[in-house]
Amino acid sequence: MNELMAMFGAVVASPMIIPAAFGGIAWGILGGALPGISPSITMALLLPFTYGADPTAAVVLLASTYLGAEYGGSIPAILIRTPGTNSAAATVIDGYAMKEQGKAGEALGISLYSTLLGSIFGVILLITLTQPLANVALAFQPTSYVGLGVLGLSVIASLAGESLIKGMMAGFIGLMIATVGTDPVTGLNRFTFDDPELLSGIPPILVMVGIYAVAELFEQSSQPGWRQTNSADASIKMPDALMRARLRVAQVIGAVIGFIEGLTPGGGGTIAAFLSYNEAKRWSKKPEEFGNGSPEGIAAPETANGAVSATALIPMLGLGIPGSNSAAVLLGGFLIHGMTPGPMLFTKHYDVVMGLYAGKVISLFALVIVGYLILRPCIWLVNRPKHYLMAFIFALVLSGVYAIHNSLFHVGIALAFGVIGYGMKYFRIPTLPMVLGVVLGFMVESNYRRALVLSDGDHMTFTEDPIAATLLALAAIFIVISLVRHFRDSLKSGKAEQKAA
Amino acid sequence: MNRDFVAGLLGLVLAIVYYAMASKIQVSQLADDVGPEGLPKIYAWMLGGFSTLLMVRALLQRAPAPAGTAEVKSKEAxxxxxxxxxxxxxxxxxxxxxxxxxxxxxxxxxxxxxxxxxxxxxxxxxxxxxxxxxxxxxxxxxxxxxxxxxxxxxxxxxxxxx
Known part of the structure; x- marks a missing residue:
């Protein structure tokens, strides 16, 4: 109750919080919807503008941008099969499939509704559990990160589709890509071809833009024009009661996983989205619809993304540990105004923290209003002639990729991954395992080796850390269940073929 | 050669090239037990193994080309x-x-x-x-x-x- 009063007082004392929340959401959706512009870049672009602003309004602006960008990433994921952000990659699968079925408005409605629910859940946890829950993240050691990474990689077995062998191949190719750059322990260069642009590795967003957007553009160039979305489809369809009931389990899964991953430094929205997609498929009554336009396939990752955008702030605010790039940029926003996030923040700048909480609540309303208004122009876009849209998207991708690091070399890398993605489609190799390998590879390797250095090369260290042991056991269970399912499905299809013969 | 066999072959070539490059990574005095080439070599072995499996499976499952294959190949080209x-x-x-x-x-x-x-x-x-x-x-x-x-x-x- 005291916190509610303090939040209300913060809004009265700093009314600029309200326009900051609305502005941040609008800016975030715009940035998140642009392929190649991640939430952290969208937020970082705002940093120079916050210097002269009221500190509370400044941090609210940045935090709202984070939420807006997490939602904005799903718009191109659904409409043009291009994840605007890393964490929207899982939404591409069923979101684009629904769009292809003429259900773009419904898919976007599910995305907005799920992001909102995830955010509400996340904001409640942010307000009530910040300090106690942050202690869990504090206990994480390198061994725990390895467990987390292996758990994320275990999803490959489920995402492999029709062929487990091809899925594993793709996963290892992803892990190989993640080794490009400076070695995390010795600092030696690996697979860089003496090119300084490769020293910091290949950014995962380039891989995603390449294999999703560029490869899709290559493929679309030989495909006939897609079916236009008719006027009925073009109106935003928020889920009805029946659909809301159907989505409930997937949203609970997304919210819980989003909470855990948001709290875990290094976890982040991408892992949360893929894990929740996988779990939603596992618990769904209609798992066969996943990959073919399942509403739950959108709801789970989007709920997770919404939750992460709030819970990722818990270790940052409570301990000063940014769990993701976006949280790091928000931490930068605090530092600009002479405030150091951590336990002392609550005593020294209690009013700013309460203002931030109030801003997060206001941004939930802003998400619905601004999100609803911005969706209509997006659906209008889908109805434009295909050749104009494809050409414009190609130009947008080239511009967006350049904007990440002002590098034409990166544009070349994205085009190269477009060719790789096109080739993978031709050979029917799933691309998602490769993305997971790229996203998790560095975290797994760097922490695995640090853990071994700390334990003098003793691998038992991974079982001695209870968090790591639990995560590794969960990964083992996931893999065994997936293998059993694959072999069972193979046997079934073999028997069906024999009968048909 | 069917499509899976070619995919396996490409994977195997990639694994061999990547392994060769990993073997040429400099040795550092600061290196840990695993070393900068440790995990890359394991990844190369794993990719090589799965690629070989795919090739073997493709050879075992070899089926006669269905009618219209030439037309499909022309469209794909x-x-x-x-x-x-x-x-x-x-x-x-x-x-x-x-x-x-x-x-x-x-x-x-x-x-x-x-x-x-x-x-x-x-x-x-x-x-x-x-x-x-x-x-x-x-x-x-x-x-x-x-x-x-x-x-x-x-x-x-x-x-x-x-």
Whole structure:
């Protein structure tokens, strides 16, 4: 109750919080919807503008941008099969499939509704559990990160589709890509071809833009024009009661996983989205619809993304540990105004923290209003002639990729991954395992080796850390269940073929 | 050779090349027990193993080519050629943008890609390309303050002004 009063007082004392929340959401959706512009870049672009602003309004602006960008990433994921952000990659699968079925408005409605629910859940946890829950993240050691990474990689077995062998191949190719750059322990260069642009590795967003957007553009160039979305489809369809009931389990899964991953430094929205997609498929009554336009396939990752955008702030605010790039940029926003996030923040700048909480609540309303208004122009876009849209998207991708690091070399890398993605489609190799390998590879390797250095090369260290042991056991269970399912499905299809013969 | 066999073969070649490169990584005095080449070598072995499995499976499951295969292959070859055309537009952009500058180059990308995708060469296409480029410039350069390549124009204008 005291916190509610303090939040209300913060809004009265700093009314600029309200326009900051609305502005941040609008800016975030715009940035998140642009392929190649991640939430952290969208937020970082705002940093120079916050210097002269009221500190509370400044941090609210940045935090709202984070939420807006997490939602904005799903718009191109659904409409043009291009994840605007890393964490929207899982939404591409069923979101684009629904769009292809003429259900773009419904898919976007599910995305907005799920992001909102995830955010509400996340904001409640942010307000009530910040300090106690942050202690869990504090206990994480390198061994725990390895467990987390292996758990994320275990999803490959489920995402492999029709062929487990091809899925594993793709996963290892992803892990190989993640080794490009400076070695995390010795600092030696690996697979860089003496090119300084490769020293910091290949950014995962380039891989995603390449294999999703560029490869899709290559493929679309030989495909006939897609079916236009008719006027009925073009109106935003928020889920009805029946659909809301159907989505409930997937949203609970997304919210819980989003909470855990948001709290875990290094976890982040991408892992949360893929894990929740996988779990939603596992618990769904209609798992066969996943990959073919399942509403739950959108709801789970989007709920997770919404939750992460709030819970990722818990270790940052409570301990000063940014769990993701976006949280790091928000931490930068605090530092600009002479405030150091951590336990002392609550005593020294209690009013700013309460203002931030109030801003997060206001941004939930802003998400619905601004999100609803911005969706209509997006659906209008889908109805434009295909050749104009494809050409414009190609130009947008080239511009967006350049904007990440002002590098034409990166544009070349994205085009190269477009060719790789096109080739993978031709050979029917799933691309998602490769993305997971790229996203998790560095975290797994760097922490695995640090853990071994700390334990003098003793691998038992991974079982001695209870968090790591639990995560590794969960990964083992996931893999065994997936293998059993694959072999069972193979046997079934073999028997069906024999009968048909 | 069927498609899976070729995919396996490509995977195997990649694994061998990657392993060879991993073997050439410098040895450091600071190296830990695993070393900078440790996990890359394991990844190469794993990729090589799975690629070989795929090839073996492809050979064991070899089935007679279904009717119409030649037609399908011809369509796929055409699709691949069209995809390569888009790649060429992208590569052309990367090569030319440092000289021609962002506004002109991105206008050309939109116009050429539109025509390549089946659009008509018309005043409308030209106008949409120019407006599209203007829109992108507005968002990236004006709104987001992300500098895009200016090309030779600023220098040229400066010289002419002198």
């Amino acid at each position: 055409t699709a691949a050629r069209r995809g390569l055309g888009m790649l060429a537009i992208g590569v052309g952009y990367v090569v030319l943008v440092p000289t021609l500058g962002y506004p002109l180059c991105i206008t050309l990308v939109i116009a050429i890609a539109t025509l390549y995708q089946g659009g008509q060469m018309s005043l409308r296409t030209a106008a949409i390309s120019a407006l599209g480029a203007l829109g992108l410039w507005f968002v990236f350069v004006f709104l987001l303050h992300i500098g895009q390549p200016a090309g030779i124009w600023p220098e040229l204008i400066e010289r002419l002004a002198r």
